[in-house]
Amino acid sequence: MWQQTDCVCLILSAIITGSLSVSWDMKVSPVVSVPRGEDAVLSCFFTHPGQQDYSGLITVKWLARESNAPPFFKCSLRNDSKEELKDCSGSGLKQSLKGDPRQGDLSLIMRKIHMADSGPYFCRVELDGVWQYEQKETRLLVTVKPQILSLSVVEPSSGSTTRRLKCEVEGNPPPTITWLSDSRHLSTDQVFTSPVSLERLFSSVPYVEGEVFTCRVENILGGAERRYPADNTLIITLSVCGLIVLLLLCAGIICCRRRVLNRRLQSSDSPAGGDGELQLVYTTVSPKTQHESLKSSNSRHLEEEGVVYSPVNIQ
Numbered sequence: 670m671w672q673q674t675d676c677v678c679l680i681l682s683a684i685i686t687g688s689l690s691v692s693w694d695m696k697v698s699p700v701v702s703v704p705r706g707e708d709a710v711l712s713c714f715f716t717h718p719g720q721q722d723y724s725g726l727i728t729v730k731w732l733a734r735e736s737n738a739p740p741f742f743k744c745s746l747r748n749d750s751k752e753e754l755k756d757c758s759g760s761g762l763k764q765s766l767k768g769d770p771r772q773g774d775l776s777l778i779m780r781k782i783h784m785a786d787s788g789p790y791f792c793r794v795e796l797d798g799v800w801q802y803e804q805k806e807t808r809l810l811v812t813v814k815p816q817i818l819s820l821s822v823v824e825p826s827s828g829s830t831t832r833r834l835k836c837e838v839e840g841n842p843p844p845t846i847t848w849l850s851d852s853r854h855l856s857t858d859q860v861f862t863s864p865v866s867l868e869r870l871f872s873s874v875p876y877v878e879g880e881v882f883t884c885r886v887e888n889i890l891g892g893a894e895r896r897y898p899a900d901n902t903l904i905i906t907l908s909v910c911g912l913i914v915l916l917l918l919c920a921g922i923i924c925c926r927r928r929v930l931n932r933r934l935q936s937s938d939s940p941a942g943g944d945g946e947l948q949l950v951y952t953t954v955s956p957k958t959q960h961e962s963l964k965s966s967n968s969r970h971l972e973e974e975g976v977v978y979s980p981v982n983i984q
């Protein structure tokens with residue numbers, strides 16, 4: 670009984686893997702989301718029928734925007750070649766292949782991506798023979814953390830009389846801008862918001878001298894806010910505190926140095942209380958002077974040819 674079910678399973682799995690290996694398959698991530706300025710990897714893997722003994726040409730193509738656009742990246746190599754990837758990779762290029770197409774890896778590295786790089790991409794592989802190809806879509810989403818780029822009052826343009834407070838922000842996915850005010854409630858028709866570019870937009874509100882507003886920007890990646898007029902008191906307090914800490918530090922360092930110097934001077938000067946340390950001094954003495962010096966002192970000595978070792982009291 671056991672053997673029978675084992676057998677059935679084996680046959681089934683053989684059929685399943687067998688049928689998988691004889692059909693085209695291509696795997697991509699539907700959306701690849703990467704922060705602006707970093708490198709993006711658009712992954713793409715494929716298998717095809719008869720790959721066990723395929724030795725022909727593999728042509729890799731990457732297209733952008735349209736599924737029938739001319740490729741912005743293209744390279745070919747034979748599956749039976751042992752060569753390096755040469756035109757398929759190259760670290761200096763904006764794009765290069767990450768893996769080896771001979772192993773079914775068509776993944777593309779795009780370096781230092783910009784906002785304009787976002788959009789749909791198509792991974793395509795062509796083998797020998799007219800209809801032997803496969804293509805799949807993936808999408809690159811370039812993310813930008815929300816930030817406030819500027820917040821300032823603009824003078825009235827022609828045709829209007831009110832000054833406006835303008836907040837320019839960036840972020841992707843497109844962020845929301847919120848105005849906060851302690852002094853008054855803003856109605857929606859007073860707020861004007863408009864895109865500047867793919868990741869930038871600005872918003873403005875009517876502004877009267879003396880009012881305090883906060884511009885807040887948010888998307889799923891986070892948020893930021895800034896106050897107008899800028900809260901200077903905090904900055905001033907912080908810088909004053911910083912200066913005081915710096916001065917104290919300097920004073921401390923100078924103090925410490927003086928103490929160390931004083932200590933050194935004291936220990937090298939005549940020691941207080943006459944507790945002079947006995948130190949061993951090695952001197953070369955000529956035999957004549959040696960005897961005189963020995964007579965004058967009672968200290969013990971060692972004698973080698975012309976060398977006398979004697980303890981000396983340093984004052």
Ligand SMILES: *[C@@H]1O[C@H](CO)[C@@H](O)[C@H](O)[C@H]1NC(C)=O
Pocket residue numbers: 719720721722723724727748749770771772773
């Ligand atoms: C290339 O050949 C090897 C072995 O000969 C095989 O394992 C591999 O799947 C082939 N690659 C393609 C893309 O056909």
